[in-house]
Ligand SMILES: Nc1nc2c(ncn2[C@@H]2O[C@H](COP(=O)(O)OP(=O)(O)OP(=O)(O)O)[C@@H](O)[C@H]2O)c(=O)[nH]1
């Protein structure tokens with residue numbers, strides 16, 4: 546296959562930067578990158594090498610490992626360069642690789658190739674992606690167990706049951722022509738269809754329960770314009786991430802930042818100030834704020850002396866947890882009705898910010914500790930959840946048909962759904978699988 550290349554680590558300043566290649570005949574094609582590469586190159590042997598830029602100048606030194614197809618991550622030839630993690634030198638190496646015919650890998654393309662060469666199943670590759678993105682150690686552990694397990698994934702088990710039912714339906718309908726000794730019992734088929742429906746519903750419920758947890762502990766900063774949301778966002782993240790100004794309506798788009806605590810990640814979201822407006826862009830921003838509030842684990846509702854709008858009308862659902870914060874306490878004016886506010890802070894002077902931070906840390910601990918880590922494998926992606934929804938709707942529709950004895954219709958419906966189910970677990974043309982699953986993954990994985 547055509548050679549692809551990508552940094553497997555981010556292009557930021559760090560001790561080690563990894564560049565990964567996959568494709569065929571990699572040694573022949575890309576040996577000009579390495580100064581005096583030994584001949585022949587022994588697979589899986591670690592070489593200390595120096596790398597060169599397009600002009601043949603020595604650029605950096607590091608380690609070189611060659612994995613020969615098919616014994617590699619992707620099932621193709623793979624080269625891994627472990628260099629110094631300077632983004633500028635890494636870019637030079639990538640440019641040299643492009644000039645020799647490598648193409649930049651698309652997001653998830655290394656895993657996709659591994660899937661094409663049967664190095665990993667589609668469902669396991671989704672577990673792997675979840676594992677990398679896990680917001681806490683417990684979530685990582687749980688995903689690793691699923692990735693590492695030899696037990697069939699829930700969708701694989703459902704598919705087995707589905708095919709078993711189909712086989713019995715074929716015999717039930719055609720037993721005269723098929724000359725079989727044992728005719729399946731129609732009532733046991735109905736029972737098994739109901740059991741299967743229950744299994745599908747159980748998996749759907751467990752996914753819904755765990756979904757919030759996978760998103761991580763999400764804290765949304767919301768409130769009227771100019772109350773200092775972006776200023777507090779920057780303070781909590783410890784750097785000037787969001788634009789701050791005295792013009793109300795500065796923040797239009799959502800901005801996210803992650804704080805890694807020992808219990809798990811806090812996903813902090815800065816949102817547009819909420820107020821009535823005719824400005825189309827601002828309106829769109831406010832729409833986003835409202836939906837972020839709906840999905841939040843905790844909302845920090847910020848007000849200050851020049852921006853007081855009580856949160857009541859934005860919390861009709863009563864679902865999101867709310868912390869009311871009075872900002873700009875350095876201006877001297879205390880909040881009206883002090884008891885309304887949980888914290889009084891100044892994003893400008895940092896007064897009270899450490900207390901809010903500690904509260905968030907504590908809430909994150911509770912969030913990650915109360916999410917129960919069950920040992921049974923569960924559906925682990927929105928894509929798989931959608932497939933379950935389709936299975937559930939179909940079973941709900943055909944159960945009455947089975948009760949009425951309309952077996953041929955039941956068989957027809959289940960047979961066409963089987964195709965969709967097999968798509969979901971990877972028995973499908975590769976282009977379609979790539980489009981649906983892999984492109985949401987990170988580049989270099
Ligand atoms: N004195 C004082 N000024 C503050 C404080 N926090 C923010 N400000 C100022 O208030 C103004 C608005 O701050 P932002 O952080 O942009 O407010 P915002 O809530 O994000 O505003 P929108 O994005 O427009 O909704 C800026 O001029 C800040 O410098 C504070 O604690 N004390």
Ligand SMILES: [Mg+2]
Pocket residue numbers: 774775776787788789795796816817818
């Ligand atoms: Mg703002």
